[in-house]
Amino acid sequence: MEKRGQWATNIGFILAAAGSAVGLGNIWKFPRMAYGNGGSAFILIYFLIVFLIGATVMITEFTVGRNAQKNAVGALRTIDKKWTFIGGMGILTGFIILSYYSHVGGWVLKYCVAYLTGGSKVYADPVNFFLEDILGAGGVFPIEGAIIYPFIFIAITAFVVIKGVSNGIEKLNKVLMPTLFILLILLFIRGITIEGASEGLKYLLYPDFSKVDANVILAALGQAFFSLSLGMGVMCTYGSYLNKEENLVKNTFMICGLDTAVALLAGFAMIPIAFAAGIAITEGGNAGFAFISLASAFQAMPFGTAFGALFYILLLFAAITSAISILEGTVAYVTEELNISRTIAAAGLSVIMFGIGILYTLSQAYANLKGIWLDANGVSYPVLGDFMEFMTDKLLMPLGALLFCILVGWVWGVDKAADEISSHGRYPFKLKGIYTIMVKFVAPIAIILIMLGGFGII
Ligand code: TRP
Numbered sequence: 001m002e003k004r005g006q007w008a009t010n011i012g013f014i015l016a017a018a019g020s021a022v023g024l025g026n027i028w029k030f031p032r033m034a035y036g037n038g039g040s041a042f043i044l045i046y047f048l049i050v051f052l053i054g055a056t057v058m059i060t061e062f063t064v065g066r067n068a069q070k071n072a073v074g075a076l077r078t079i080d081k082k083w084t085f086i087g088g089m090g091i092l093t094g095f096i097i098l099s100y101y102s103h104v105g106g107w108v109l110k111y112c113v114a115y116l117t118g119g120s121k122v123y124a125d126p127v128n129f130f131l132e133d134i135l136g137a138g139g140v141f142p143i144e145g146a147i148i149y150p151f152i153f154i155a156i157t158a159f160v161v162i163k164g165v166s167n168g169i170e171k172l173n174k175v176l177m178p179t180l181f182i183l184l185i186l187l188f189i190r191g192i193t194i195e196g197a198s199e200g201l202k203y204l205l206y207p208d209f210s211k212v213d214a215n216v217i218l219a220a221l222g223q224a225f226f227s228l229s230l231g232m233g234v235m236c237t238y239g240s241y242l243n244k245e246e247n248l249v250k251n252t253f254m255i256c257g258l259d260t261a262v263a264l265l266a267g268f269a270m271i272p273i274a275f276a277a278g279i280a281i282t283e284g285g286n287a288g289f290a291f292i293s294l295a296s297a298f299q300a301m302p303f304g305t306a307f308g309a310l311f312y313i314l315l316l317f318a319a320i321t322s323a324i325s326i327l328e329g330t331v332a333y334v335t336e337e338l339n340i341s342r343t344i345a346a347a348g349l350s351v352i353m354f355g356i357g358i359l360y361t362l363s364q365a366y367a368n369l370k371g372i373w374l375d376a377n378g379v380s381y382p383v384l385g386d387f388m389e390f391m392t393d394k395l396l397m398p399l400g401a402l403l404f405c406i407l408v409g410w411v412w413g414v415d416k417a418a419d420e421i422s423s424h425g426r427y428p429f430k431l432k433g434i435y436t437i438m439v440k441f442v443a444p445i446a447i448i449l450i451m452l453g454g455f456g457i458i
Contacts, residue, residue: 004069004336005165010246012170014254017238019173019321021259022180024104025227027315028290030263031270033223036282038211039204043264045212046220050256053446054224056438057401058235059252059421060408065239066248067420071332072233075240079412086403090233091333093396095349097232098326099356100388102157105319106150106361107134107291112316115309119298122308126295134291136366146361151354157323158350161331162343165241169324176317183314184265190307191269200275204267218453221446226393227259229322231401234329247427248420262318273297273307290315327353360385376456394454402447409440 007013034042068075073087107130114122114129122129131137134145160168192201225231239248274281274289277297281289298308327346334345363369363384371387373380382390408417414436422429429435452458 004241006241006243007170008166009170010243010251012166012174013238013242013246014251014258015173015177016169016321016325017235017251017255018258019177020229020234020238020325021227021255021322022177022262023227023229023318023322024101024286024290024315025223026259026263027266027270027318028286029223030227031267032281032286032289033219034204034267035271036211037216037219038208039206041207041209041212042216042220043204043267044207045217046224046263047260049217049220049224049446050228050260051253052438053221053443054228054230055252055256056435056443057225057230057405058228058256059248059435060404060417060439061230061233061235062239062242062248062252063417063420064404064408064412065233065236066242066244067416069240071240071336072236072329073333073337075233075236076407079407083403083407083411086400086407087233087236087333089396089403090231090236090400091330093232093392093400094234094326094329095353096356096388096396097392098154098323098330098350099353100360100385101319101323101326102154102350102353103146103150103357103361104287105153105157105316105323106148107145108312108315108319109153110134110144110149111291111295111312112309115298115305115312119305119308122295123299126292126299129295130287130291131365135361135364139366142361142366146358146366150357150361153320153323154350154354154357157320157327158346160320160324161327161346164342165328169328172324173321176321180262180314180317183310183317184262184269187307187310187314188265188269191272194272194276194301196276197272200272201268203275204271214458215453218450221450222393222398222454225397225401225447225450227263228256229325231397231399231404232326232329233400234325236404237329237332238325240332244423245426247423249427249429249431270294273301277301360388375454394451398447398451398454402444402451405439405443405447409436409444414439 064075068078072090073084076087077084134142136142160172229235274293274297277300279293279297298304330349331342331345334340335342359369369384370381371384373382373387373390418429418432
């Protein structure tokens with residue numbers, strides 16, 4: 001059995017967990033969502049959800065992990081053998097997510113290369129660069145978008161994970177996360193000062209509560225869970241590498257704060273840039289926005305190639321640090337439970353995920369690959385890529401978060417959790433009363449509502 005890794009420093013842990021949380025979700029999902037759902041009215045609701053419900057689930061995962069100092073499956077077994085399956089479910093969720101996340105990461109890498117080499121390939125035809133070159137819509141097999149770039153992306157991810165917790169993951173996050181912040185602030189300054197920015201800013205700042213209905217609140221809840229990387233035991237695994245002496249409450253708020261700050265900065269950077277270029281923000285889905293609309297916006301603005309390079313590098317850093325955390329969750333399980341070496345586990349798993357991901361990319365346009373889905377509207381056959389996202393976003397992630405809360409709130413008991421949260425009395429857990437209500441009632445009910453909403457039942 002290999003020796004278990006540990007974070008060398010508390011700030012290393014904070015940056016790594018923030019690195020997991022800050023991902024594609026913050027940069028391409030959040031801005032469009034805030035824009036379409038009432039601007040600052042949405043932002044306010046999102047804030048409340050993150051700091052009340054999101055923080056509750058996050059600290060719950062951290063606590064379970066740190067208590068046992070084991071991978072997600074082992075940590076849950078430590079609490080109650082019967083609940084070990086939640087860990088297994090989390091591993092499966094991570095497996096599916098990384099299969100597609102690594103491919104999207106590969107597309108981002110291709111954009112980085114295109115912009116760093118002058119951008120002319122994208123500019124020649126932004127729509128076809130994405131649909132044909134990357135996704136193969138024209139009928140030519142997309143070797144770069146489906147094989148070469150995703151492979152490089154997952155190889156980098158595996159390499160860092162193989163280096164280990166403090167030597168690989170922590171070190172990389174300590175460099176990439178501060179860099180990401182600097183790039184984002186540059187882009188933010190560009191966004192709010194661009195000619196015509198005031199229109200976009202007004203739109204984002206104006207609190208339009210008439211747009212806020214139950215569906216918008218459900219969307220905010222779902223986004224918060226996704227953005228904070230909750231529900232699949234990744235935060236549980238990261239928490240398991242944390243020293244018992246550190247303050248979990250403070251760390252949780254720091255991580256939630258960083259994740260939200262990135263989402264907001266991204267929103268206030270991207271929406272004005274898109275506005276100034278006269279781009280329809282709500283059309284074309286998230287991928288269409290990040291890969292086609294924004295590419296046209298960069299083309300239209302002064303020094304657009306430089307800002308484009310900056311944006312896609314930022315997106316790449318965000319995606320890599322998230323991908324690493326997902327792989328680590330799975331690798332921790334395989335090394336500790338099945339006694340396989342870290343190197344073989346990381347390399348083997350990433351090859352399989354990469355392989356499954358090929359189908360994800362091909363299903364977007366090149367090949368007719370479908371999944372099957374059942375919701376209140378009956379049976380449907382979404383493209384395989386959407387099917388994989390539905391499985392994780394609508395089913396497995398919320399279910400994982402729900403079971404984590406029920407296990408800790410009702411089976412393990414808040415007293416034991418609170419004892420671990422307070423580092424056995426070292427840091428008085430002043431929020432215990434609120435936490436109890438949140439973890440036993442509010443969070444589970446909110447999650448059940450998200451799931452019912454996702455399946456069109458309410
Ligand atoms: N939080 C990531 C993002 O915003 C995505 C994500 C969801 C994730 N679940 C995760 C990342 C679990 C790591 C682990 O893009």
